Amino acid sequence: xxxxxxxxxxxxxxxxxxxxxxxxxxxxxxxxxxxxxxxxxxxxxxxxxxxxxxxxxxxxxxxxxxxxxxxxxxxxxxxxxxxxxxxxxxxxxxxxxxxxxxxxxxxxxxxxxxxxxxxxxxxxxxxxxxxxxxxxxxxxxxxxxxxxxxxxxxxxxxxxxxxxxxxxxxxxxxxxxxxxxxxxxxxxxxxxxxxxxxxxxxxxxxxxxxxxxxxxxxxxxxxxxxxxxxxxxxxxxxxxxxxxxxxxxxxxxxxxxxxxxxxxxxxxxxxxxxxxxxxxxxxxxxxxxxxxxxxxxxxxxxxxxxxxxxxxxxxxxxxxxxxxxxxxxxxxxxxxxxxxxxxxxxxxxxxxxxxxxxxxxxxxxxxxxxxxxx
Numbered sequence: 001x002x003x004x005x006x007x008x009x010x011x012x013x014x015x016x017x018x019x020x021x022x023x024x025x026x027x028x029x030x031x032x033x034x035x036x037x038x039x040x041x042x043x044x045x046x047x048x049x050x051x052x053x054x055x056x057x058x059x060x061x062x063x064x065x066x067x068x069x070x071x072x073x074x075x076x077x078x079x080x081x082x083x084x085x086x087x088x089x090x091x092x093x094x095x096x097x098x099x100x101x102x103x104x105x106x107x108x109x110x111x112x113x114x115x116x117x118x119x120x121x122x123x124x125x126x127x128x129x130x131x132x133x134x135x136x137x138x139x140x141x142x143x144x145x146x147x148x149x150x151x152x153x154x155x156x157x158x159x160x161x162x163x164x165x166x167x168x169x170x171x172x173x174x175x176x177x178x179x180x181x182x183x184x185x186x187x188x189x190x191x192x193x194x195x196x197x198x199x200x201x202x203x204x205x206x207x208x209x210x211x212x213x214x215x216x217x218x219x220x221x222x223x224x225x226x227x228x229x230x231x232x233x234x235x236x237x238x239x240x241x242x243x244x245x246x247x248x249x250x251x252x253x254x255x256x257x258x259x260x261x262x263x264x265x266x267x268x269x270x271x272x273x274x275x276x277x278x279x280x281x282x283x284x285x286x287x288x289x290x291x292x293x294x295x296x297x298x299x300x301x302x303x304x305x306x307x308x309x310x311x312x313x314x315x316x317x318x319x320x321x322x323x324x325x326x327x328x329x330x331x332x333x334x335x336x337x338x339x340x341x342x343x344x345x346x347x348x349x350x351x352x353x354x355x356x357x358x359x360x361x362x363x364x365x366x367x368x369x370x371x372x373x374x
Contacts, residue, residue, distance in 0.1 A: 042218045056222045066217065067128040069119055069159055070104035073145050073152040074179045074188055075134030078207035079170040080106045086210040087294040099217060102128070116148065119159070126162030129217065133208075135172040135179045136194060137186035144186040156194065165226060166191055166200045169213060171309055174202035174234075181315035192233055201226055202233040206309035211290050212238045232312065234284070243280035243306050246288040249273065267303060277322040278305030285310040 036057055043053040072080065084107070101108070103119040110118055122128050134152075137144040142151035150158075160166055168191040171177040179188035192200045203212050216235055219227045227235040244250065252258070253272040260266060260275060274281070283306050291298045300306055308318035 042215055056218060065100040066164075066221065067100045067102050067122045067125070068131060068217075069102055069122055069128055069163075070131040070133065071152075071155060071159060072105055073132065073134035073136055073156075073173075074186070075170065075172050075177075077106065077133070079133045079173075079210075080104075082207040083107075083210050083213075085293075086214075123159055123161060123163075128163050129220075130156075130160050130163045130166045130198075131213070132156065132166060132168050132173045132191045133170055135176045135188035135190060137179070137188050139185070139187035153194065156191070160195055160198050163198050165220065166195050166198050167213065167216060168192065168200060168202045168204075169208040171204045171206045171314065174204035174232075175312040177206065178315050180313075199226055200233055201229065201235060203238070204234065204310040204312075205285060205287075206307070206314075209238075209287070209290055209292065212286070230284075234310075238286045238290075239284045239310060241284065241286070243283045243285055243287055243300070246286070247280055247300055248288065249300060273300060273303075273305040275324050276305050277320070277324055279308035279311075279314075279318050279321075279325065280306040282318075282325060283308040283311055 036053065039056040040053040042056055070080075102122040103115065105115070108115060108118070134145075136142070136152045136156060138153065142153045145152040147155060168174045172179060172188075173191050175190045176184070176188045176193075177190075179186060180190075190202070192202065201216055203216065205212075212235070215237065216227060219225075219235075219237075227237055229235055230239060232239075244253075247253075249270060249272045252266075252270070253274060257266060257271040258275045259271050259273050262276065272278070278300065280300060287298045287306070288300070291301070305321070307321050308314045311318070
């Protein structure tokens with residue numbers, strides 16, 4: 001069988017020889033224009049100047065798709081569900097074109113021994129990326145998450161051998177998530193708590209926005225390095241700014257216009273959800289700019305407050321979810337939220353009064369000047 005006769009799906013899910021992105025796209029009838037559009041989108045997500053899109057294009061044209069192994073441990077499969085609903089690019093474009101997904105229990109074609117053989121072949125070659133979804137339990141030798149007779153911890157260490165990077169997707173893999181919430185009965189931990197010899201990138205969220213995963217891989221292929229990260233190993237392009245600062249409801253916060261009760265007039269008008277428990281002022285994520293559902297919306301835009309799911313221990317520190325934050329870090333006015341509206345109103349009133357007084361003075365001066373001329 002020649003290379004041209006091989007099904008790309010078979011190649012991508014059985015550890016076969018990977019194509020570069022452009023070749024894979026061409027085989028599926030994707031035009032050059034559509035490819036460049038994808039590169040431009042990636043430049044935007046990575047917060048790069050638009051001219052960097054050409055550099056991304058050159059890198060993807062000349063770089064083979066990186067083999068990827070996706071592991072699932074203590075999770076709800078929410079990040080996989082997010083992957084399946086990806087639209088920019090779609091999951092088909094991700095699996096068949098952008099990434100060489102050699103192993104993913106949920107979406108791969110092979111099963112059983114064939115699936116394990118695919119993973120083993122990829123790990124043996126090395127140079128792969130490991131994506132981990134779900135936390136890893138340590139209590140009682142890790143027996144609370146076993147696959148094929150092996151613990152999650154053992155599988156993780158076997159798979160990261162020879163890997164170039166490990167990407168922890170979702171809050172569970174990044175920080176332990178809900179399984180690690182108090183009292184953490186299985187002693188669940190995140191990937192970075194265990195993996196020390198291979199670079200780890202955290203892409204928290206509940207679930208992950210798959211656009212950030214694609215952008216992370218594209219950055220690595222383009223620049224030969226992982227993106228700049230914060231102290232929690234989160235890429236700055238995705239977690240460098242507070243949700244509060246990019247939220248479309250922020251003007252209402254500044255104006256002291258808050259939803260007081262679900263369904264009230266302020267809620268219908270899109271006012272700030274801070275008093276309803278929104279954790280946007282303490283959460284770092286690009287949800288307001290990348291959004292979900294083909295970029296059309298996100299929880300706060302649809303009328304529900306942020307839960308802070310991209311932050312460590314959010315299940316413990318951000319609850320109760322529908323009670324307001326007692327104090328918000330940042331510029332001083334946010335720490336006394338009840339005074340925001342009154343303060344701004346007073347400032348506005350003072351400004352109006354000053355303007356009125358100034359106008360009156362100018363008019364009086366003009367009148368006096370006219371009388372003197374007459």
